[in-house]
Amino acid sequence: MFNNILIIGLGLIGGSILQGIIDNRLVNHLYAVDFDKSIIDNAISEKLIQGGDDDLLALAKTGVLKDCECIIIAVPAFAVKNILSQIKTAIDDKLLPNDIIISDTASTKGNILKDAFDIFGELPPNLVLAHPIAGAEKSGFMARNGELFKAHKLIICPHDFNDKQAVDKIATLWQSLGASVDFMPCDKHDEVLALTSHLPHLLSYALTYQLAKDEESLNIFRYAGGGFRDFSRISASSPIMWHDIFLANKQAVLKGLENYQAILDELKNDILNDNSDDLLKTFEIAKNAREHFGRLLVEKEKLKNL
Amino acid sequence: MFNNILIIGLGLIGGSILQGIIDNRLVNHLYAVDFDKSIIDNAISEKLIQGGDDDLLALAKTGVLKDCECIIIAVPAFAVKNILSQIKTAIDDKLLPNDIIISDTASTKGNILKDAFDIFGELPPNLVLAHPIAGAEKSGFMARNGELFKAHKLIICPHDFNDKQAVDKIATLWQSLGASVDFMPCDKHDEVLALTSHLPHLLSYALTYQLAKDEESLNIFRYAGGGFRDFSRISASSPIMWHDIFLANKQAVLKGLENYQAILDELKNDILNDNSDDLLKTFEIAKNAREHFGRLLVEKEKLKNL
Numbered sequence: 339m340f341n342n343i344l345i346i347g348l349g350l351i352g353g354s355i356l357q358g359i360i361d362n363r364l365v366n367h368l369y370a371v372d373f374d375k376s377i378i379d380n381a382i383s384e385k386l387i388q389g390g391d392d393d394l395l396a397l398a399k400t401g402v403l404k405d406c407e408c409i410i411i412a413v414p415a416f417a418v419k420n421i422l423s424q425i426k427t428a429i430d431d432k433l434l435p436n437d438i439i440i441s442d443t444a445s446t447k448g449n450i451l452k453d454a455f456d457i458f459g460e461l462p463p464n465l466v467l468a469h470p471i472a473g474a475e476k477s478g479f480m481a482r483n484g485e486l487f488k489a490h491k492l493i494i495c496p497h498d499f500n501d502k503q504a505v506d507k508i509a510t511l512w513q514s515l516g517a518s519v520d521f522m523p524c525d526k527h528d529e530v531l532a533l534t535s536h537l538p539h540l541l542s543y544a545l546t547y548q549l550a551k552d553e554e555s556l557n558i559f560r561y562a563g564g565g566f567r568d569f570s571r572i573s574a575s576s577p578i579m580w581h582d583i584f585l586a587n588k589q590a591v592l593k594g595l596e597n598y599q600a601i602l603d604e605l606k607n608d609i610l611n612d613n614s615d616d617l618l619k620t621f622e623i624a625k626n627a628r629e630h631f632g633r634l635l636v637e638k639e640k641l642k643n644l
Numbered sequence: 645m646f647n648n649i650l651i652i653g654l655g656l657i658g659g660s661i662l663q664g665i666i667d668n669r670l671v672n673h674l675y676a677v678d679f680d681k682s683i684i685d686n687a688i689s690e691k692l693i694q695g696g697d698d699d700l701l702a703l704a705k706t707g708v709l710k711d712c713e714c715i716i717i718a719v720p721a722f723a724v725k726n727i728l729s730q731i732k733t734a735i736d737d738k739l740l741p742n743d744i745i746i747s748d749t750a751s752t753k754g755n756i757l758k759d760a761f762d763i764f765g766e767l768p769p770n771l772v773l774a775h776p777i778a779g780a781e782k783s784g785f786m787a788r789n790g791e792l793f794k795a796h797k798l799i800i801c802p803h804d805f806n807d808k809q810a811v812d813k814i815a816t817l818w819q820s821l822g823a824s825v826d827f828m829p830c831d832k833h834d835e836v837l838a839l840t841s842h843l844p845h846l847l848s849y850a851l852t853y854q855l856a857k858d859e860e861s862l863n864i865f866r867y868a869g870g871g872f873r874d875f876s877r878i879s880a881s882s883p884i885m886w887h888d889i890f891l892a893n894k895q896a897v898l899k900g901l902e903n904y905q906a907i908l909d910e911l912k913n914d915i916l917n918d919n920s921d922d923l924l925k926t927f928e929i930a931k932n933a934r935e936h937f938g939r940l941l942v943e944k945e946k947l948k949n950l
Contacts, residue, residue: 471869491867520866533855534868538875541847543930544907548900549839550933559937560826561797562840563777565878567941569844572871574934577927584915584923594854595912599905601850606901609890617890621883624849627856628880631865635873 339510341366342406346394346421348372348381351443351470352412353482358515360386361484369406371397377479394424398433406434408507411442416582418444419453426457439504441466445531446587447495447524463501466508469493469527470517488516489641495524525590532590537598539572539580540591546573645816647672648712652700652727654678654687657749657776658718659788664821666692667790675712677703683785700730704739712740714813717748722888724750725759732763745810747772751837752893753801753830769807772814775799775833776823794822795947801830831896838896843904845878845886846897852879 343365345352352370359365370390372378378390391397411421428434440462444450447467454465472490492512496505509519522530549558562570584591608616649671651658658676665671676696678684684696697703717727734740746768750756753773760771778796798818802811815825828836855864868876890897914922 471867473869493867530864530867533851533858534864534872538851538871540911541851541908542875543927544904544911545839545844545847546930546934546937547926548904548907550929552839558836558840559933559940561777561799561836562937563779565844565848565881566840567937568874568877569848570934570937571874573927573930574938575931577924577931580927581920581923585918585920588915592912592915595908595915598850598854599908599912601854602847602901602905602908605846605850606898606905609894609898609901612891614887614891617887618883620853621849621879621886623856624852624879625881625883627865628852628876631852631868631873631876632880634865 339364339507339514340407342369342403342408343367344369344371344403344406344409346371346409346411347413347417348374348377348479348482349412350473350477350479350481350486352410353479354472354484354486355410355412355443355515356381356386357482357484358487362514364511364514369397369402372479381479394421395428395433398428398431401433403428403434404432406438408439408441408511409434411440411444414579414582415444415446415449415586418442418450419457422450422454422457437464439464439466439507441468441508443468443470444586445469445535446528446583448528448589449586451497451524461497461499463499464504465497466500466505467495467497467524468508468512469495469531470512472517485516487512489638490517492517492519493522493527494519495522495527497524528587528590529593532587532594536583536587536591537594539575540584540595541598542570542573543580546570645670645813645820646713648675648709648714649673650675650677650709650712650715652677652715652717653719653723654680654683654785654788655718656779656783656785656787656792658716659785660778660790660792661716661718661749661821662687662692663788663790664793668820670817670820675703675708678785687785700727701734701739704734704737707739709734709740710738712744714745714747714817715740717746717750720885720888721750721752721755721892724748724756725763728756728760728763743770745770745772745813747774747814749774749776750892751775751841752834752889754834754895755892757803757830767803767805769805770810771803772806772811773801773803773830774814774818775801775837776818778823791822793818795944796823798823798825799828799833800825801828801833803830834893834896835899838893838900842889842893842897843900845881846890846901847904848876848879849886852876 345356348370368387370378370381370387371394373392375392378392381387382390389402411418413421425440429436450467455461470487470492472487494509512519552558651662654676674693676684676687676693677700679698681698684698687693688696695708717724719727731746735742756773761767776793776798778793800815818825858864
């Protein structure tokens, strides 16, 4: 598939890609960049990678990336733009091949497409946007797991000027890591993620904030049961990371939020006016959908254990 | 404490109270009423109760309840009014003692106080409203657990005309079952529960409904990750039960919902205008509060295992 790959960012996702590539012997030479130099040094001494640095351009200047065929950017969303800019510089300086395939793992896509256009002056044919729908409670390189993506969805968002071969190669790479690859337009991806991931986080933050504002909050939490526990778990997520995601996916998040607010208004009206039939119908539709989702989760668990 | 107790409703909560009373040998004679006669027959044949029926008045007419000292009503919220009405009839017919202590386990209180006033023409001094903050994923008598209430909160909502001795006796009963008893005015109870339990369910129903309405819903769910899984779990709850709770606690739910909508509007505005500082501040407050709640949960688990 590839002879050389460079992974930028050795957190949970980048680390798990690295480990999966090694476990499945997919690539001959692996290089990595991470802002934490000790992780790079450690990965080199453990012979996980053949080279690396905390600075992409410094690594490129050593010449080891001249034949690199693929870069996977696995850094937080807000840091992607800067990395793309460094890649542009390295290509201009002939430190990276002109036709190198560039891919990512970010959870928002429209903003990255825009950044790439701003930096390259076009949508690079070899830029393949990808998003693995996977994660774990722990983060960081030490939590890496070569099977993290097994039986999970990987969404590729092809753009209008994409090179088909480049897209196919990235799809094959992820399939080799066990992921199930789907294709989806960039704006649809951002809309789906806004509803299934970003909006739940925003709603959970909002409710926990509402409780925390109450002067008797310390007491109120003592009475909260399992419903609140599950609902609020994600409001302990990283404020900085989610701040970045909401702003990066602003348009889709706001659209989803406005639709949600309209549903809340309907429910408020139904409760106010004792519209029992409407309330029951809404809850039944939700319950059936959640049970359908529950069955999908069970199927996924079965696939993982194959 | 009590010589005779009658439990009405042998679901998870009523069954667990029964089992806890037996395990701790708190009462000499136990009676029960449940609309499912087979559960009563089973409980009698297993010698868990000394008598029972699927009809309160029929049981009362046998005369076995003439010396009964306490009734615990553990039926769904919407069914409490009818039970209170039957109790009134039985007292009027001298089939139940005039000074019998009547308690409940319902998760909303204002509506029950109103029902009691409508039926008795006053707030009965021996009516002690109680709400155990406990539950389990399974429901029904077979899922009963004598330790269900251990290290959980039990809220008693005394009313203005309550007999202090009756309140003390119900508090002692729940402490004997392992619960930690707190006292709270009725309206405060309903407000706290609206925020910590009822509102999360409404918000979860609303989001799952929003996804289910989308024509591509079957596909969308395939991309939903852990955040949505946790957030939406409670939207698989019983539509009828939650319909009843939202209407029973209408005033507090609507007040909580309106405050929540105001917070969503602020967040929408912050995202729209890139108000990074405000967004981060809100998320930080929520994260800290959730972590505080997480520590409370850990403490509770420790208490359970003592």
